[in-house]
Amino acid sequence: MTQATEVLFPSSVDEAVAQFGDGAGITVVAGGTIVVPEITYGRLTPSRALMLGGAGLDSIDDDGNTVTVGAGVPVSRLTELADAVPALAQCALNVADIEIRGQATVGGNLCAGHGPDAPRGDLQGAFLALGATARSAGAGGERSEPLEEFLDARDGRLLLDVRFAKPAASAFASLDYPHTHEYTVLAVTGVRTQDGAVRLAATGLADHGRRLPSAEAVAADPEAAGAAALDDVALGDDALASAWYRSRALPVLVRRVLSQLEESS
Amino acid sequence: MNLTVNGVAHEVASAPLTTLLHVLREELAITSPKAGCEQGGCGSCTVLVDGEPRRSCLTAVGAIAGAEVTTVEGLGAPEALAPVQQAFTHHYAAQCGFCTSGMMVAAEAYVRGGGTDDPEAIQEALAGHVCRCTGYVKIVDAVAALARGDEFDLTVTAASAGMTNLGGAT
Numbered sequence: 105m106t107q108a109t110e111v112l113f114p115s116s117v118d119e120a121v122a123q124f125g126d127g128a129g130i131t132v133v134a135g136g137t138i139v140v141p142e143i144t145y146g147r148l149t150p151s152r153a154l155m156l157g158g159a160g161l162d163s164i165d166d167d168g169n170t171v172t173v174g175a176g177v178p179v180s181r182l183t184e185l186a187d188a189v190p191a192l193a194q195c196a197l198n199v200a201d202i203e204i205r206g207q208a209t210v211g212g213n214l215c216a217g218h219g220p221d222a223p224r225g226d227l228q229g230a231f232l233a234l235g236a237t238a239r240s241a242g243a244g245g246e247r248s249e250p251l252e253e254f255l256d257a258r259d260g261r262l263l264l265d266v267r268f269a270k271p272a273a274s275a276f277a278s279l280d281y282p283h284t285h286e287y288t289v290l291a292v293t294g295v296r297t298q299d300g301a302v303r304l305a306a307t308g309l310a311d312h313g314r315r316l317p318s319a320e321a322v323a324a325d326p327e328a329a330g331a332a333a334l335d336d337v338a339l340g341d342d343a344l345a346s347a348w349y350r351s352r353a354l355p356v357l358v359r360r361v362l363s364q365l366e367e368s369s
Numbered sequence: 370m371n372l373t374v375n376g377v378a379h380e381v382a383s384a385p386l387t388t389l390l391h392v393l394r395e396e397l398a399i400t401s402p403k404a405g406c407e408q409g410g411c412g413s414c415t416v417l418v419d420g421e422p423r424r425s426c427l428t429a430v431g432a433i434a435g436a437e438v439t440t441v442e443g444l445g446a447p448e449a450l451a452p453v454q455q456a457f458t459h460h461y462a463a464q465c466g467f468c469t470s471g472m473m474v475a476a477e478a479y480v481r482g483g484g485t486d487d488p489e490a491i492q493e494a495l496a497g498h499v500c501r502c503t504g505y506v507k508i509v510d511a512v513a514a515l516a517r518g519d520e521f522d523l524t525v526t527a528a529s530a531g532m533t534n535l536g537g538a539t
Contacts, residue, residue, distance in 0.1 A: 111385040111431055133386070137427045141408035143386055144426065153386055157432045201497025203415060203422045203475070284496040285410045 110152045117264065120159040126243035127260040130154050134176055134209040137200075138216055138224070154262075161211070161264060172267040175211025179227070182210065191274035191293050195230040198276075198291065201284045211263045214238075214251070218311055219287065221343040226288040228255065228313025230276065232305035233293035234268035255312045271295040275364035277357040279308075281344065289344045290353050292316075292333075294361035302365065304358060306333065308350065310340035319358055326362040330355030370434040374399060375443030385431025389423075390414045392430045393440065401441040401470040405499075412498030415471035416440050422478040424497075441470045444477060450523070452515055453477045459521040460511035464502035472498050476512045486513035 114120035124130055131150035133139050134157070142148035161176035164184060171185060182196035199205055199213070214231060216224035231251050238254035240247060240261040251266060278291035290308035297303065302323035304316040318332035333354050339347040372379050374397060383392045390407070393399045393416070405411035407426045414425040417439035445451030450458065453473050463469040472495060479494040491512045492505075500508065514521075 109384070109386055113431070133429055133432065135427075136429050136432060137409055137424075140386075140388060140427045140429055143429075144388055144407055150386070155385070155429070155432055200409075201412075202494060203412070203424050203497050204409060204427075206421055207423055207427060 109150050112152065112154050114154065114156070114159045117160055120154065120156060120161070121241040121246070121262065121264075123154055124241060124262040127262065132156060132262065134212045135178065135207045137204055137208040138212060156209075156211075162209075170267055170269055172265050173210055174265045175209060175214075175263040177210045178206055179208045179210060179213060180205040182227075188270050189234065189274050191276035191295070192230050192234070194276040195227060195278075195291065195293060198278050198288060199226045204285075210266070214255075214266065215258055215263055218340075222287045222289075223308050223310070223312075223340070223342070223344075224287050225312050226291070226307055229291055229305040229307030230293040231266055231268065232313050232315050233274070233295045233303045234271065235295070235297070235303055236266040236268040238266050239264045252315055269298065272298050272300070273365050273368040275361045275368065277360040277364070279345070279353055279357070286344055290350050290357065292354070292357040292361045294358075294365050296365050296368075302362070304329070304333070304361065306337055306354065306357075308344075310338040310347075316358070323362060326359040329362060330358040333358045370431065372430070372433070372436060372438060374438045375440060381430060383430055386429045387431075388426050389416070389418075389428040389430050389433065389438070390425035393425060393438070399440055399442055403467055403470060405467065410499070411468070412471040412475070412495075413468050415474045415498070417474055417478060420478070420481070422475050439474070441473055444473065451477075453480070455521045455523060456511040456515040456519070457508070458523055459519075459526045460507050460514060462504065462508045462511035464500075464504045468498055468500045468502075472500070472508055476515060479512065480516050484512075484516050486516040488513065491516070 112123045129151050131153045133153050133155050161174040163174050165172040179196050179199050183193045186193035213227045236251040237248050238251045240263050242261040273296040275294045279289040281289050288308050292306050295303045304319050307313040316333045316336040318335045319329040322328040339350040341347050370381050372381050383396050402416050402425050403413035405413035409424045409427045415422050416425045418436050445454045453476050491509050
């Protein structure tokens with residue numbers, strides 16, 4: 105029963121980190137778009153809920169070279185980065201609808217595991233392609249690590265922010281989805297770094313988003329890169345698409361992204 | 370905690386993880402926000418929170434302490450319909466009415482935010498709202514008219530539809 109839940113309202117990052125502790129028994133409520141229906145439908149009965157809205161994790165800082173996005177920033181605010189990272193803004197606008205984007209947070213989206221019917225974490229691919237570093241708190245204190253490592257070991261961690269170096273160019277390509285409330289069926293983000301390297305990542309996979317290192321290694325040859333991307337991912341059958349369909353679409357999206365990157369250079 | 374709904378301050382007694390939707394409907398008896406899917410997928414519970422359209426079913430009330438909430442009841446009254454309500458009435462943009470509250474609130478936010486009568490932009494603004502009567506064309510027409518600032522003579526609307534009790538319609 106929600107009445108028995110202890111609800112915590114940290115008013116600073118330090119307070120949030122202290123109250124989160126090692127995360128044991130804590131349900132984090134940021135935007136609430138995933139967690140609140142779980143509570144409403146009785147699938148989740150939190151004993152302690154940590155309400156992050158007032159914790160001060162909702163700023164976007166841009167020092168000219170590096171952008172730091174707080175975990176509590178609403179997905180909709182990523183469009184503020186449209187000039188610096190067009191792909192990130194496109195990826196954000198591909199998430200659900202206006203109301204959800206205004207409420208759902210970057211941290212919640214990045215931390216969302218695979219849902220019951222479909223992959224979630226629409227933004228994971230974009231931030232992976234940007235080579236983002238995740239800063240989190242939890243047992244053993246604060247740590248910063250590449251986002252891919254964080255995604256593999258995020259249990260018991262409270263994501264604080266993600267930061268990345270501004271790329272020279274970025275591109276995003278996605279399959280259309282049947283309804284605005286579906287999660288991303290399959291999407292690829294590509295980035296050209298300031299020193300000319302190409303990074304690729306995909307969302308809509310069997311678990312969370314993944315970098316595409318085999319495709320990156322042959323990025324100069326889009327056909328080969330598209331085929332190689334299939335070696336980097338596990339594709340699932342779910343309510344949105346079959347693994348078979350995704351395996352046909354992934355090479356196409358990789359080629360589209362590489363061609364967009366080529367045009368923007 | 371305190372919540373201001375349609376200009377009236379309330380002391381809310383519900384637990385902090387109760388949805389804003391349940392607080393509005395069950396504690397405050399404000400029933401224009403509809404409990405459709407209750408998981409963010411249908412749009413019928415949409416209200417304005419500090420002027421921004423939000424799914425009240427996804428909003429833990431504890432997360433918005435002190436906020437200003439606006440529902441359709443706060444936009445206009447039966448005897449003095451707000452422009453968005455006039456537009457929906459004039460364009461027959463409501464059929465069963467279940468999605469209408471959410472649609473009108475979203476339309477209000479869209480127009481307040483400078484939205485134009487471009488149909489594609491309107492569709493994007495209303496993308497999170499499902500109308501099971503599939504009345505979308507008239508809804509988009511109504512929002513376009515609202516965005517243009519059209520004026521509506523609802524006595525003509527009512528007469529042409531053979532309606533005699535427009536003011537009492539809910």
